[in-house]
Structure formats: structure tokens, C-alpha cells
Amino acid sequence: MKTKQIKRLAVLTSGGDAPGMNAAIRSVVRMANCYGIETLGFLRGYHGLLENEFVELGPRSVSNTIHRGGTILKTSRCKEFETKEGLKKAAQNLEDNNLHGLIVIGGNGTCRGAYELGKFWKGQILNVPSTIDNDVYGTDATIGYDTAVNTGVAAIDKIRDTADAHERFFLVEVMGRKAGFIGLNVGIAGGAEEIMIPEKKQSIETIHRHLCSGEEKGKKSSIIVISEGDEAGGALEIAKKLKSLNGCEYKVVVLGHTQRGGSPTAHDRILATELGAFAVEQFLKGKSGVSAGKRAGKLVLTPLKLAWSKKKSLNPFLLKLLPILST
Amino acid sequence: MKTKQIKRLAVLTSGGDAPGMNAAIRSVVRMANCYGIETLGFLRGYHGLLENEFVELGPRSVSNTIHRGGTILKTSRCKEFETKEGLKKAAQNLEDNNLHGLIVIGGNGTCRGAYELGKFWKGQILNVPSTIDNDVYGTDATIGYDTAVNTGVAAIDKIRDTADAHERFFLVEVMGRKAGFIGLNVGIAGGAEEIMIPEKKQSIETIHRHLCSGEEKGKKSSIIVISEGDEAGGALEIAKKLKSLNGCEYKVVVLGHTQRGGSPTAHDRILATELGAFAVEQFLKGKSGVSAGKRAGKLVLTPLKLAWSKKKSLNPFLLKLLPILST
């Protein structure tokens, strides 16, 4: 049978690291092994693909990794891969290694890279969406997003202790430069009084009036969750503007890179396991140029181009609830 | 308009406590408040409904509760409520308190109680499914389930340290007497070698052979996740049987009640927030005899009878992956 011939698959992780990447690698490797496919892992994302740096991967290579943050294959952002020369060189390396398929694990940019690579290489390319930002289309959640939200919420739980004790106002900046998924969900789950996210434009004046009305109702502390790079500026900038409006001191906490790491949640480990295994199955079925995802409880494929270019919308019910719940 | 008259709503938590119950109460109370509805909370589940013990609830009553495990309304299992007299007495109390609706927050048994109560009371009854066991039909996940799975996985991560250090075999008993949701998901996310759950019958001999084949492949430690009350007996019983087959010492850990408590995960807080608010909206629309749920990303209603009586199935893909991933 022809499919028996398909036997070499490469995997890599690229872009910002996300908790669950190792669980996805583990799932790809063990699923491939189960079907008699050889797997190798390029190191440091597209960089390793260009430099032809890789390791052979077997079932034991991924032992004891499902609970680890980061990625055993390392990752990077690679400028050279955005050039035609880079893409050609990558295609050549894939060819020289007798590979039939490449599974990339990463976010938006990784997905786009895979799409571009498809113009130069005839092998099968599949994406497993993994980024804390959740901004890949074609999957309800990306791998790492649930962990990042929980990390953000845990931080807010701690900050609230101080906010209550001191009766103070806090601005907490979370990740998500272009997408408010983390901001909205951390805000709801953290019981924030207000959120500022890219998708929901509101002026500093509006925020200011909202805070004032809270104070009138007897609220003595509050927490505002802000997505980094929100149009109004980062949290430090907003704190300054609010102070100029009402004279209040706003404490600022920038959660930053603590949101990227840590042991993945059960949700992220399971999603990574499902998507990794599903990608291998689809590879066996001959699929290419697609991104694996889970939507409405079903495992699905989305064309790579849609995956990185189409905007996924926020949960409108949560947006509606926020002002009601922070009453 | 007549609907303006609908203004008194009761809420209670019943059955085993689950992380996120407070987030659900908070959402019900604040959403109700937003629509001008008065809310009271019966204490200790159906027990308080029978004894007419309750507290008035306003937006401030639920401040600083979203992150707390347990339930501020207390809970219990109530035998009297299973009798006709009990149900009539409850109906009378609801009437005497001029209530138009009752939202119950709990699992299977709570849902069934609500269904039975509906035969004696003409007010609106809605269920918000909340149990760590995930065994309520009509919602992909119940409130508290995600937290329980994460608590189980965190325990397994710790146990694995010892399993690896000592090259030992561990049997870890998790909750879920009738449903293997926790067992399956903790098993997958914890990287267990094997699971024993009610839905997947397999003899001790099969488990034994599987463990032997693992040893042949060089596995020196392994973790088996077992649902409490699995047909083959609890973990202690199974350890004895395995020992009689192969002479090995199996260490047993029974996670027990540590899985019930703890601060809810972001997922459970958000689900509780959505379902609580959705239940209030549906109450306003005149709905009754239904259980709120989220399926395939959509908020939906399911008749109470279906909710407690229909069996929800496990994710078949995860069942398929387990032996492949524990290679």
C-alpha cells in the first residue's frame, strides 16, 4: 500500500513559547510512532529548519514532558524565514532530509510562515495552533491560552488581597497586543471592575466615570485589567492619564512573561494531546496546508491562510456581563 | 407590563460542593439585581428550603466570593426532600415567600430534586449544573469539573516525582463513582499508563498484561488512574489483586475530598458566571423545568428530566489515544 511509504515527519515549535507545546510534541511523536512513522524535531523553530539542526525523536524522547512548560525543541522568531531565499532554503532542507511532512506548533506568525513555506515545498504541512494569545482562527482555544488565563487570574487573586487591605486601585496589564481574549477572560474570572482591550474601544474618560460611580456605590478598591498595547497605551500610561483626571494614585502591575511559562493546565495538556494526534492522523490521510483545531467540541481543519488571517471574535455574552457583574 | 411583576427569585446550592458554586451564586445575584429582581438564598440546599432558612442577597453579599471554593449558602444532601411530604412542604415555603422562581445549583441529584419539585410547585425552576463529576446531561462541562481535573493532575505530577525516584507503581484513585470523566481526563493529562473507569470494562488480568508489556519496554515506573467504585473495586482492592498476579508492590493514593475544594479555575469561574447569568435571563423569559448548559460553545436549555437521567458519553478520541500515548 502506498501510504506505507509515507514515513518521515518533522515537527518544530516556533514563535512565543506556550505551555502545552511539549504535550503537543509528545502527542505527535507517539502517535507517529504508533503508525510506524519516523519523526525528527527541528530546533529553535524555523531557525533550525534553515540551519538544518534537528534531533531524532522516539517515544522515549518525550517521556516526562507532558507537564513541562516551555519547549524541549526550543523556539525563536526568525526573520530570515520571511524572505524568499529563506523559504527556499527551508524547502531544500526538508527535501534533503527525505521528509514527507512538517507539523509546526505555534501561533499566528508560525502559521503564516507555514503557509508561505507551502509555496516552495510540495510536502504536507500542518499547523497545531499553540499560543497564549488565542489569536489563531479555526480553533476555539489555542494551546497555552487556558494556562495563561489561569496564571493571570492567580496573579489578580493575589493583587486583590492588597487592593482590599489598602483600599486601592490597581491597573493590571496582561498579554494580548492585538487580541483581548486574555484580557476579557482574566477580567471576568478575576472579578475585575473594568477591562480595556483592543476590541472594545473606550476613552479614559469613560473608565474614569465608571470608577467614580463605583466609588459612589461604596467600592473602595478596584482592579482594571488592561491588554498590553491597548490603544490608550500601556498600563503605566493609563495610570498617568487617570491620575490627571481624578488625582488618584493607581498602582500598576505588568504581568509580562510570567504568563508564558509554567506547567500547562489539564485543559491545555488534553487539547495539545488531541490536536497533536489529530494532526498526525490527518497527515496520514494526505491533508496539507491546514491548521488543526477544536471547534464546538469537534476536531476540524482550517486552511492555513484563514487560520492566520481571519479575526476570531470574543465571546459577546462575556462582554455584556462585565459591567453587570462588577456592579 | 406583567413581567415587571416577576421580582422574587430564590437560589440554593445542593449536593456535593463544587468549586465555582460561589461564582454561580454571584452571577445569579448580580444579574438579578441588574433586572430589579430581589434574590434570597436558601441555606444548606433543600434542607434550608424545607426549614425555611434563608438570607436576603444583594450585590454586596457576593463581593469577594468569585475565587472561593465551597459555597457561601452551604450545602447538604437531604433525604426528606425525596418524599412527597417534603416536596409539598418545600412548595409551600416557596409560595409563602412570594417567590416566582428558584434556581438550584448542583449535580445530578439536585437536578432530579428540582424536577420532582416541579410537580408540586407552579413557579419557575431552573438548574445550573455544578458538580465535579460532570455527570449532568445538557452541558459539555459542569461547574467544578475543570478544577477537580486540575487538582487531580497536580497530585499526579507530585506522585510522579516519587514514582520516578523509586521506580515504583502507583494506583491513584480519583472521584467519579458512576462516571469516568475525571478518571479519563486526569489520566490523559497526567500521562498515566493506564486508567480504570466505569465506562471501560477491563479485567485485572488485562491491566496486569499491559503493565508487564510496559516493563518489557523498559518502563520502570507507572501510574494507573482509577475511578472510585470502579467495578473491580477501589484502588486498595485492585492493588491486592495485582499483587497476587505479579507479586509487585503497588502504592495506593486515594485523592478523595481534596478534589472537591480549592479556588476554582478560570474556566469554572467563567462557566459559572455565564450559566448563572443565562439562567436569570431564561427565568425572565418565562422558562421553567430546564437546566442551563453550554454545548458546543452555545448556551442552551435542556429539560430537567433529560439532564439528570440521560447518560453523557466520554470523548472517544481520548479513549483511543490513551494506549497510544502511554507507549
Add this chain to the structure above:
Amino acid sequence: MKTKQIKRLAVLTSGGDAPGMNAAIRSVVRMANCYGIETLGFLRGYHGLLENEFVELGPRSVSNTIHRGGTILKTSRCKEFETKEGLKKAAQNLEDNNLHGLIVIGGNGTCRGAYELGKFWKGQILNVPSTIDNDVYGTDATIGYDTAVNTGVAAIDKIRDTADAHERFFLVEVMGRKAGFIGLNVGIAGGAEEIMIPEKKQSIETIHRHLCSGEEKGKKSSIIVISEGDEAGGALEIAKKLKSLNGCEYKVVVLGHTQRGGSPTAHDRILATELGAFAVEQFLKGKSGVSAGKRAGKLVLTPLKLAWSKKKSLNPFLLKLLPILST
């Protein structure tokens, strides 16, 4: 017996909140109750003492608080209390409330405030040292310090995932403007390559050379822990300077207020319990103008003036080990 007459004691928390303050309040209140002493709690630190805002405290008032971060009595920093008029007013309020003693729970500034108050009030004043910074003399550790170190270390564990995955350099700013206790201990326990703390002057050039030598040995990622307000500037400033020296991009994470909150560690709960109870015992023995502490395993008293003015030194063995361990 005269001591029977001593029966009213006040307690307050002041300055920056620290995990374990509630455990200390609980211990003071229950110990006092055991000896038949009435206790009241001034709200918001010295501010409440000036405004005569307080609550009566009994054994039940402190139920279910031992594990909570923040402080149920609230806290603040109070400028007015630094004036002679403020101190007199406070003394008068203590007198008017028929109080025989005041136990203050806080850090350096709180302790100094208590010392100054002693010049205007003849009642007994005792301090229970509680601050994450550990900069109170007369106790090996202050309440809250162990929790803050663990929070810092947990953050570094997460950041290391990303540092390893991306082979990057991180500067992590921890609390401790004047004292390097947090910086040194987080650095050692987090396996940091280098620390910058107030007590250990070293130029940016030295740090730069150290990092270079690490790179020569094959280190591809590293974490440097920096105390806020270190002489060389905060982490952002240092990142800029390092970049100008070697062209490298240093990622910066400022842990900030997440270190203040959170459930106290077992160590902090136990220390708070011991020091709170010990302070009440010493109050009964007529002691005043002293700060409770635990040194070399023994509960001891230190004059208030020493407690806030004398510099406590860092563990010299840890300072010596740091370069050896980051080999």
C-alpha cells in the same frame, strides 16, 4: 491580683500588607480571649487609631482567616501619625477607649510609629514584625517574608521555561528597596545566574563581564534577579545599560505587587501564630516598648528603637555561594 485588671487590648495592622497578618491577628485575639482580655481592632492602621474607627474582636471574628492574604483590619500608610499632634490624638483615643495595651502588626515604619507613640502614651505597646521585606531587626524572619520569597521563586520557575525555550536573558525585579533579603533568597532558590541587591555593590560592567563568561561556558539563557531601587536603577534601566554594553536584548519582568498577596505559606502562618500569641503573653507580663521576634529558634523581645533602626545582615554563606552555584 492586679494583673486581673488588665483587660483591654487593641490591635492594628499598618504599612504594606503582608501574607500572615490575618494569622497574627487571629493569634492575638484568641490568645487574649483565652486570658479573659477584651480585644478591639483599629481599622486601616494608624489612620483608624486617629479617627477612632474600630471593631470589637472575639474568637469567632477571626474564624476562617488563617489562610487569607491581606488583612481583615485593612491597612494604610498614615502621614498625620508622623506629627506630634497625630501622636497625641492617638494617645488620647487609646486612653478614651480604656485600653491597657496596643499591639501593632507591621514593618519598619509601623515599628517606628509605635516607638514614637510610646512617648505620648503610658500604655503598653508591642510590635509584631510583619513585612515581606524582612527588614525589622530582632527577628530572623518577619511575617510574610517567606511567602514573598516563594511567590518570587514561583515566578522565576515560570520565566525560566521561556528563558530556556527562547535562549534569552531575563532581568527579574523583585521587591526590597532597601534590603536585599528577597533578592538574595529568590536568586539562590530560583537558580539565578546573578543578583543585584542594595547590600552588594557591583557595577553594570561587572555584571556584563559575568554574563559574557557564562556565555563562553555555553550558557544560552540566564536570569538576573534585581532588587527594586537598586543603586544602578530599576530593571528597565539596567536592561538599557546592558544593551548598550553588549547589544543584547534583555527581557524585563517586574514582579511588583503580586509578591504582597496570596495565601501565606505554612511557615508564615506558624510564625504569625507564635509571635501573636507571644506578644499577648508578654503584654500580660507587663512588657512594653518592645518588638516580638524569633531568633535562633527562640522567642525574644527587642526594644522598639533597635527593631526599626538597626540593620540586619544578609546570610554571608549564601552571598558566597551564589557565584559558585551559577557556574
Add this chain to the structure above:
Amino acid sequence: MKTKQIKRLAVLTSGGDAPGMNAAIRSVVRMANCYGIETLGFLRGYHGLLENEFVELGPRSVSNTIHRGGTILKTSRCKEFETKEGLKKAAQNLEDNNLHGLIVIGGNGTCRGAYELGKFWKGQILNVPSTIDNDVYGTDATIGYDTAVNTGVAAIDKIRDTADAHERFFLVEVMGRKAGFIGLNVGIAGGAEEIMIPEKKQSIETIHRHLCSGEEKGKKSSIIVISEGDEAGGALEIAKKLKSLNGCEYKVVVLGHTQRGGSPTAHDRILATELGAFAVEQFLKGKSGVSAGKRAGKLVLTPLKLAWSKKKSLNPFLLKLLPILST
């Protein structure tokens, strides 16, 4: 100088694993490396010493291990090592490997084994006390103990959610067959109503009366912490006896092996780092037959025989406080 000749050192971990063992290995290896000493690690405790199974250890071998539970050198309990033949064989292996010293990392039994080995081998033997039970004399705390107490307290925090929600009584069994350190400290830090530990004999009737008096004061839930193997039997046995006295249902939770694993706390990482490095320094000074420890803030040595045979006492102040605080 003769000491220059001393250059080969072995290290092993033995007995029950404890969080922080890896931090101790890391410290030994890097400190030794700093002084030009070669280090090898025997695998699986004394078992590997008998089988001559070892790995060479360099500074890079211990990278990224400080935060890991378990032990990279594996561990075991070894019966053969308790025989004269075993000890002689071990001594011969040490000799054949040209070793000048052996550092053992473990608890009571490990320490005793090291003491016995000293009768057959003339090389230097040093112990680094590491066990969650804290039952090694000559150090205020053993490595792993702080982590185990925190794990126990975290479990009790979760259980309390359910105890409160259901108004129930819980018996929580913690580790410590012969020593009540974990029981007492988890009890105090968890806010338990009562503890049952080996050092504090009390009848079931006394416990029963205490619980009754609590109920009279209005306590509706309570948590009793029990050391495994307490004279009155384990938690399950005690639950039965209590039920026969008062008819109450006591829920039982046995924490078991979850207490052994997990990432070590900052305290345990630092203690492990200090003791490991200190042991190497003392090895260089020619010390032998001693156990490293930290007492009253100072690094000290204790003869091996005292270390495993002398009983360390519990903190009497905590024992006194327990009934007062659970008022």
C-alpha cells in the same frame, strides 16, 4: 599539600525521596567542581553502591534541577546494605573507585547506614539530612520537610472548603509514623481543631469530648489532623471509633504520597543548597562520620550516631497554643 590529593567524591540519595534532594545534589556537585573535586553519583541509593552503578557528575549534569521534586539519582530502600557482607561490598566498591569521600542524602535510615558503613571504610562519610519527616537530630529542619508541611496545609485549605460547605467533620491523615512534626505544624498552619500525633498521647474519648465542646460553642465543622500510624490507629480506624462514641460520620482523607513530591519550597531549596555546599567544605577540612545541619541559624556538624538515634523534640509552644487557637 596533601589535601590537594583528595579529589574524588561520591554522592547518593537514599530512603524515601524528599523535595530538595536535587537541590542538594546540585549544590554538592557545583561546590565540589569549584574546588576541583571530581564527583560521581551512585544510582538508587545504597543499592547502586552495592551494584557499582554510577554516573559521572559535572556542573552541567545538574542544570535545571533545583526546582524538581524527586531525585535525578533515584533512590531506594536496600535490605542488603543492612548486612555485614553488604557493607563490606560497598566499602570495596568505594575503594575500587578511588573515592576519598561519600556524601549521603537521606533521612534516619540513610544516616544509620552511613554510620554502619563507617565501620568498614576509612574514607570520609558525611550525611546531608533530607526527609519529609524531619526526624534527624542535629538540624532544626531536614530538607523536604517545609515542602511537605506546605503540601499538607494546601490540602487542608481545600478540604476546609468542603467541611464548611457541608458542616462536616474531617479526619486528615498526614505522614510521620514516628514523629509528629508534620502533624503538629500542618495542624497549626491549617487551623485544625485537634491533632493526634505520636508525641502527644490522648484517648479517643478525650478527642470526642473536645469535639463535643466545640459543637456546644457553635462549631459546625472541624478538621482533625492525624499522623499515620498514631497509636490509636490510622484515620480510618479512628473515624470508626469516634462514630461508635457519638454516632457522627467522619470523612477521612489520607494525604499519602502526594506529600513526598512536588517542587521544593524556597526554604527547602535554600537549605539544601547550604547543607550540600557546607558538607563539601567540611569534606575538604577532613571531617568524617558527621551529619551536616542548621541549628539556631548556624551550620553545624553532628556525629552520625547521634543524628539517627537521638530524638528531636517538638516545639512546646505550638503544642501549648493548639487548644487555645482552636477555640
